[in-house]
Amino acid sequence: MYRQSHVASIRRRPSRPLGRESWPGGHLLKLHPGLVEATFVRRLNRFVALLSCRGGQVMAHVANSGRLEELLSPENRMLLTPVDPSSGRKTAFDLTLVEVDGVLVSADARLPNALLQEAIEDRRLPEFAAYDSSEREVQFHDSRLDIRLTGRTGSYYIEAKSVTLVEDGMGIFPDAPTERGRKHLGALTKAVACGHEAAVAFVVQRPDVGSVSPNLRTDPEFCRALAAAAESGVNVFAYRCSVTESSILIDSSIPVRIPMKTADEG
Structure with missing residues (x-):
């Protein structure tokens, strides 16, 4: 109860x-207009995920310390925000949205x-x-x-x-x-x-x-x-x-x- x-x-x-x-x-909190679609491969650590994107593999920052087991799956569509290359970051993208069974979820x-x-x-x-x-x-x-x-x-x-x-x-x-x-x-x-x-x-x-x-x-x-x-x-x-x-x-x-x-x- x-x-x-x-x-x-x-x-x-x-x-x-x-x-x-x-x-x-x-x-409205507006998102980056050029989100990039990707497929989840695996989580390298709490804050970095490896994804398949544009014919290769990229690393994305995961701004969430939760397990996210229901989100981080190859079956779900990942939407990434590109990071300014001049930032010096090791990750080229931020994980922004995940589509689960047709529902968009913010992962940030x-x-x-x-x-x-x-x-x-x-x-x-x-x-x-x-x-x-x-x-x-x-x-x-x-x-x-x-x-x-x-x-x-x-x-x-x-x-x-x-x-x-x-x-x-x-x-x-x-x-x-x-x-x-x-x-x-x-x-x-x-x-x-x-x-x-x-x-x-x-x-x-x-x-x-x-x-x-x-x-x-x-x-x-x-x-x-x-x-x-x-x-x-x-x-x-x-x-x-x-x-x-x-x-x-x-x-x-x-x-x-x-x-x-x-x-x-x-």
């Missing part, structure tokens, strides 16, 4: 005011920060409407959190988590044990104890989901930590993205379901 939490983050930038006008459809775990900040600044997320300015990658005690909003009521600390694993229409996080994720939940709990608002935001970078749940099977410690954080006053939100070959957009909020067993044990 699950309990439902109306319970959800941000790139480093100087603090800046919120309140740009929004427009129908929201703000760096994007949720930007997606969430744009949605907040466009005033499309009413849960953050009381805050006037944002700052990225802020230090809070011994942790670095993705975003801090400030306003007349004080500060709001937010940590974003990228979700790519989907099972039976439910987004699952994490797909590998995450000690770092548990540390972030501890920092958010501490922020609440200090009188601030705090939230963890699960950004699902694919459209085929209706809810999000912590991965009890893979990381029960994270599940317990999430349940404890929610009980302590940390808000938990989840957002679904619309993904095309040219852009990504947070298009809706979806519920988070925390297993009741985990909540009781927490």
Whole structure:
């Protein structure tokens, strides 16, 4: 059984005011116009994959430390972003999108920060409407959190988590044990104890989901930590993205379901 939490983050930038006008459809994060199609061969390490492309083999940077077993398969279509040759990088491409059974999935775990900040600044997320300015990658005690909003009521600390694993229409996080994720939940709990608002935001970078749940099977410690954080006053939100070959957009909020067993044990 699950309990439902109306319970959800941000790139480093100087603090800046919120309140740009929004427009129908929201703000799109545009992708590179010249994505290159490739076939997955194997993962060389956590952050580099070998792919077959243009009659040869190339290496691509994988900006995601998760296992990505459901994405990194020769059966799925890979879409790569070319890297400027003058950059001096060892990898000529970034892995950007993966098509799984006709569904486009963003594989880049760096994007949720930007997606969430744009949605907040466009005033499309009413849960953050009381805050006037944002700052990225802020230090809070011994942790670095993705975003801090400030306003007349004080500060709001937010940590974003990228979700790519989907099972039976439910987004699952994490797909590998995450000690770092548990540390972030501890920092958010501490922020609440200090009188601030705090939230963890699960950004699902694919459209085929209706809810999000912590991965009890893979990381029960994270599940317990999430349940404890929610009980302590940390808000938990989840957002679904619309993904095309040219852009990504947070298009809706979806519920988070925390297993009741985990909540009781927490």
